[in-house]
Amino acid sequence: MAHEQVAGQIGRRGVLALGGGAAAVVVLGACSPGSEVSDVASASSAASGQALATVEQVPQGGGVVIPDPAIVVTQPELGVYKAFTAICPHQGCLVDQVVENEIVCPCHGSRFSAVDGAVLVGPATEGLAPEPIRVQGTAITLG
Ligand code: FES
Numbered sequence: 001m002a003h004e005q006v007a008g009q010i011g012r013r014g015v016l017a018l019g020g021g022a023a024a025v026v027v028l029g030a031c032s033p034g035s036e037v038s039d040v041a042s043a044s045s046a047a048s049g050q051a052l053a054t055v056e057q058v059p060q061g062g063g064v065v066i067p068d069p070a071i072v073v074t075q076p077e078l079g080v081y082k083a084f085t086a087i088c089p090h091q092g093c094l095v096d097q098v099v100e101n102e103i104v105c106p107c108h109g110s111r112f113s114a115v116d117g118a119v120l121v122g123p124a125t126e127g128l129a130p131e132p133i134r135v136q137g138t139a140i141t142l143g
Helices: 002-013
Strands: 025-027 051-054 063-066 071-077 080-085 097-099 102-104 111-113 119-121 133-136 139-142
Touching: 051 063, 051 071, 063 097, 080 133, 080 139
Parallel strands: none
Antiparallel strands: 025 063, 051 139, 063 071, 071 080, 097 102, 102 111, 111 119, 133 139
């Protein structure tokens, strides 16, 4: 069921296919219903060098969620890109949007800093763990 929800969200928002076997990217910005995704691949299972997004896909103050691996990439300042696990530490939902430098979990409303992943609003009590990335040209890859 979780995959169906994720696939539905991707379908509504549009899938951006990246070359070289890259992951699908959910472009953020629209509100959507909650999606509990307990079986999404964790970021720790992703391979270094895996393409995540291009810099054009990550708006300043916003971000994109890559469901597989579950990583959210943000641009809190012009030209500064950050990445975190996209799995909410509260009950495991996939975060679904980044608004004004806040990463939002749709399930119970937790919000996290797009700068460092710290909890801004609960019920989550832990932040989103950072993920290493590299920006080479316009490509953002796992570091
Ligand atoms: Fe994210 Fe509850 S699972 S706030």
